[in-house]
Amino acid sequence: MNMASMYWKSACIALLSCASLESTAQVDSTLYKKLITLIESTREQMAPDKRLAVIEFSKTEVPTNSYILQTSDAIIKDTLTHRLAHLGADIQVVAFPTSTVAERPYGIVNLSVANLRTKPAHSAEMATQILLGARVDILDKDGGDFRVRTPEGYIAWVPTSSLVAVSAKELADWEKGDKLIFTNGFGESYSEPNTKSQRVSDLVYGDVLTLINQQGHYYKVSYPDKRIAYIPKDQAVVFGDWIASRDPSSENIISSAKSMLGLPYLWGGTSVKGVDCSGLTKTSFFMNGYxxxxxxxxxxxxxxxxxxxxxxxxxxxxxxxxxLKPADLLFFAGGKNKYPNARVTHVAIYIGEGIFIQSAGTVRINSMLPEAENYDDIQAKTIVAARRYLGSEDPAIQKISENKYYSKN
Incomplete structure (x- = not known):
């Protein structure tokens, strides 16, 4: 069943349930069907990937032909408003952020690793993770969860307790401060410049905090929620210095990936606490400034x-x-042997001589060559594509220093 048919079925159910409440209402089912058709054509054209763009109903009153649509993109909002204007219904299109978060539409991650989910519920599928100090756009709020957009444009839900919501002025004030990036795999911050003092929080590679000053062998730092802590100097680097030192060579990309060997596979994971297949590639490139x-x-x-x-x-x-060259990405389609155009479901980083590193059960090194001891027959039989990111001018492969969510750090 396609999406339009699903909406049409939902509309029929809505018509039946509303009829008993408003039996005198004039229901224009033809208008509703036209509305759904226009929405779906716009979605197909402008928002085909729901992970990156959203078009959805926030209010649906079929009997009175009254609807409110919300979207994650102002251009989509303008397009929908224009396309739906001739229908003659009461249709309002609004763009995020919604009124519930309009005063503080930005968020700064306040945990070492925040878990983002596909729906506003702890039981929902984990979609991705984001690290301490990262900035997000807050789009909407549902109970105890914010819907946010991450620096790579990913849209998902995160508990409100994982972020500090800020206004534009508060964000600007936070961005003015010098930043520090944690560069150990794992670690802790402390309440005093002493590793025997009380722990303030755990830390992982890539966490960013505000640098206050230096005290002996420690950096004094501030969290987004204003907590004060101390980090050993040999475990962190001034953010600007770290960015300047990034050298995204094939050797460094592979070295970063190998630094995660043995980590557990974690669906949605993009940190050194656990990674899924694309979390491994994403984190390896992030460690090298992309x-x-x-x-x-x-x-x-x-x-x-x-x-x-x-x-x-x-x-x-x-x-x-x-x-193939080292650091190229290999792509796999698990359903390749059943479906001719099976969707890509897995990715790995090519090392050379038929060897690749992947997160599958754990982060491990395997070969695509049958004669190799570490041959992975399951993955090798489902390889469908390869891409080279190094040297590419594709705007989706972006330097951290040029990304608006990090550039002011």
Whole structure:
């Protein structure tokens, strides 16, 4: 059943339930069907990936032909307003942020790692993670959860307790301060410049805090919620110095990936506490100063295409060995043997000589070559594409220093 049909079915149910309450209302089912058709065509054109753009109803009153649509993009809002104007119904289109968060539409992550989910519920699927000190746009609020947009454009829900919500002025004040980035894999901050003092919080690679000053062998830092803590100097670097030192070479990308060997696979994970397949690639590039798309099915849409398939569209190991370079991304489709156009479901980083590193159960190194001891037959048989990010001018592969969410750090 396609999306339009699903909406149409929902409309019919709504018509039946509302009829008993407003039996005299004039229901124009043809108008509703036109409305859904226009929404779906706009979604297909401008918001095909719900992880990056949202079009949804916030109010639906079919009997009175009264609707409110909300979207994550101002251009989509203007387009929908124009396309729906001729329908003759009471249709309002609004863009995020909603009125519930308009006074403080920005958030700063206040935990070492915040978990983002597909729905505003603790039981919902984890979609991704975001690190301490990262800035997000707050789009909406539902109970104890904010809907947010991350620096790579990913839209998901996070508990309100994971962020500090701020106004534009408060954000500007926070951005003015010098920043420090934690560069150990794991660690802690302390209440005093002494590792035997009370822990303030745990920390992971990539966490960012405001630098207050230096005290002996420690940095004195401030959290987004104004907590004060101390971090050993050998575990952190001034953010600007860290950015300036990034060298996104193939050797460094692979070294960063190898630093996560043995980490557990975690669906939605993008931190050293656990990574999924695309979390490994995303984190490896982040460690080297780049922000890339979040999921494997998004990552395959970007970068330079590398030819690794034969004329029949099947993986060709000989061609792959010839054309692939270290740090290229390999993409896999788990349903490849059942469906000709199966969706990309997995990604790995190519090391060289047929070897790749992946997060599958754990972060591990495998080979695509059958004669190798670490041959992964399941993955090797589902390789469908390869992309080269290094050297690409694709705007989706962005330097952290040029990303608006980090550039003022």
């Amino acid at each position: 922000i890339i798309p979040r999921d494997a099915s998004q990552q395959v849409l970007h970068g330079e295409k590398i030819d690794i398939l034969n004329e029949q569209g099947e993986f060709d190991a000989t061609k792959a060995l010839k054309n």
